[in-house]
Each structure stands twice: as structure tokens, then as C-alpha cells.
Amino acid sequence: MTTSTRSEAAGNGAVEVRDLCVRFGERLVLDRLGFRAAPGEFVAITGPSGAGKSTLIWVLAGALAPTSGSVTYGGAPIGDRATAARAGIALIAQGNALSTPLTALENVVVPQLAAGVAARDARSRADEALAAVGLASARTQLVEELSGGQQQRVAVARALAAQPRVLLADEPTSDLDAETREAITALLAAHARAGGAVIMATHDAWCAEQADRELHLDAGALTTIR
Numbered sequence: 001m002t003t004s005t006r007s008e009a010a011g012n013g014a015v016e017v018r019d020l021c022v023r024f025g026e027r028l029v030l031d032r033l034g035f036r037a038a039p040g041e042f043v044a045i046t047g048p049s050g051a052g053k054s055t056l057i058w059v060l061a062g063a064l065a066p067t068s069g070s071v072t073y074g075g076a077p078i079g080d081r082a083t084a085a086r087a088g089i090a091l092i093a094q095g096n097a098l099s100t101p102l103t104a105l106e107n108v109v110v111p112q113l114a115a116g117v118a119a120r121d122a123r124s125r126a127d128e129a130l131a132a133v134g135l136a137s138a139r140t141q142l143v144e145e146l147s148g149g150q151q152q153r154v155a156v157a158r159a160l161a162a163q164p165r166v167l168l169a170d171e172p173t174s175d176l177d178a179e180t181r182e183a184i185t186a187l188l189a190a191h192a193r194a195g196g197a198v199i200m201a202t203h204d205a206w207c208a209e210q211a212d213r214e215l216h217l218d219a220g221a222l223t224t225i226r
């Protein structure tokens with residue numbers, strides 16, 4: 001997809017979070033959160049360990065139902081994870097969630113085939129995304145034979161290949177050396193510049209600085225840092 005068609009696909013699909021609460025038993029982990037991420041914006045969610053960053057990303061991805069409040073994309077409710085994925089909401093999960101007995105290429109191609117992308121397009125998108133993360137020459141290796149950092153890069157390539165209008169990333173640069181961390185962060189920023197909304201949870205101050213905005217989560221509440 002070209003830059004302009006990707007921007008058009010993003011349309012007016014802003015992510016809107018309103019009065020979002022998540023409770024686990026007695027514990028209120030997310031307390032009436034509200035924010036908006038427009039197409040073209042790169043937003044970092046920071047906060048200490050246990051602050052609820054992953055919980056927020058899972059709710060945004062449709063993988064966890066909030067206790068109350070809402071998340072909408074372009075005004076439409078998010079639905080469950082499968083519905084969200086079909087609507088162009090991709091997730092780079094913490095711990096990568098790859099299929100280890102498959103090759104890097106297969107991990108990137110198979111979800112696209114499942115989403116209805118034609119085989120030839122799926123293959124060319126996968127080749128492009130794996131090259132973008134620096135794994136062109138490792139694409140036929142089994143994931144279980146790749147290092148943790150290489151696996152993380154496959155997970156990023158898989159999400160980019162889906163050409164999502166919203167890209168959610170949970171600690172996408174953990175386990176990466178400095179050079180790869182910078183390259184991956186640059187790819188996320190480029191995805192936003194091309195019209196996608198990118199929301200990244202991170203512990204990494206440098207990565208957060210590369211985002212257009214930083215929202216800080218602590219004790220269930222969200223504060224705008226910039």
C-alpha cells in the first residue's frame with residue numbers, strides 16, 4: 001500500500017477512550033481513563049511496572065473487555081480481538097506470540113492469508129516488512145532458531161505487514177540492542193507519519209521521547225506529560 005492509500009485507509013479513524021475502567025477483583029487497575037489518538041499520531045504510554053500499561057493495550061486491542069467505559073475507532077466500538085483485527089487494529093504483544101515451529105516468513109504471511117489477503121500480496125508484504133526490520137536473510141529460518149531480539153523483530157514485521165490503521169505495541173523494543181531498538185522505533189514513527197495511529201507502551205525513556213505525545217499511567221490514572 002502506498003503512503004497516500006494508507007493515509008486514506010486510516011480515514012478519520014481516531015482512537016477514542018472514554019471513562020475507561022478495568023477492575024481485577026477488588027483492584028481498580030485503570031480508573032476512568034480518557035484520551036484520543038488521531039491517525040498520524042505516535043503516542044507513548046509510560047509508567048512503572050504494574051501501572052496497567054499492558055492492560056490498557058489489551059483493552060485497546062479488543063482482547064480484554066473493560067469493566068466500564070468505552071473504546072471506539074472512528075466512532076465504532078472496538079468489538080472483540082478478531083473483529084478489531086479485521087478492522088485494521090494490529091497488536092505487537094509483549095513476548096511476541098509467534099508460532100515457533102514456523103519460519104519467520106510463515107509467521108508474517110499466515111495471518112495475512114487468514115485475513116483474506118491474496119497469497120502473492122501477502123508474500124510481497126511479508127518480504128518488505130521483514131526487510132524493513134533487517135531480517136531479509138533470516139526469513140526462512142524457524143522462529144525457534146532465532147534470538148529473542150530477532151523474534152521481536154519478526155513480531156514487528158508481522159504487525160507492519162498487516163498495514164494496520166491502528167498499531168498497538170506493548171514494549172516492542174524490549175530484548176533489543178540499541179541499534180535495533182532505534183530502527184524499530186523509527187519504523188513505528190514512520191507508520192504514524194504514513195497515516196496510522198500508533199500507541200506504544202514502553203519502559204524506555206528514549207523510545208517515549210521519539211513519540212509525538214507521552215501519556216503517563218500511574219496508580220490507575222493517566223497524566224499527559226506532553
Ligand SMILES: Nc1ncnc2c1ncn2[C@@H]1O[C@H](COP(=O)(O)OP(=O)(O)OP(=O)(O)O)[C@@H](O)[C@H]1O
Pocket residue numbers: 024029047048049050051052053054055056203
Ligand atoms: N488477568 C489478571 N488478573 C488479575 N490481575 C491482573 C491481571 N492482569 C494484570 N493484573 C494486574 O494488573 C496490574 C497491571 O498489570 P499490567 O501488566 O497491565 O501492568 P504493566 O504496567 O504493563 O506492567 P509491566 O510494565 O511490568 O509489564 C498488575 O498489578 C497486575 O498484577
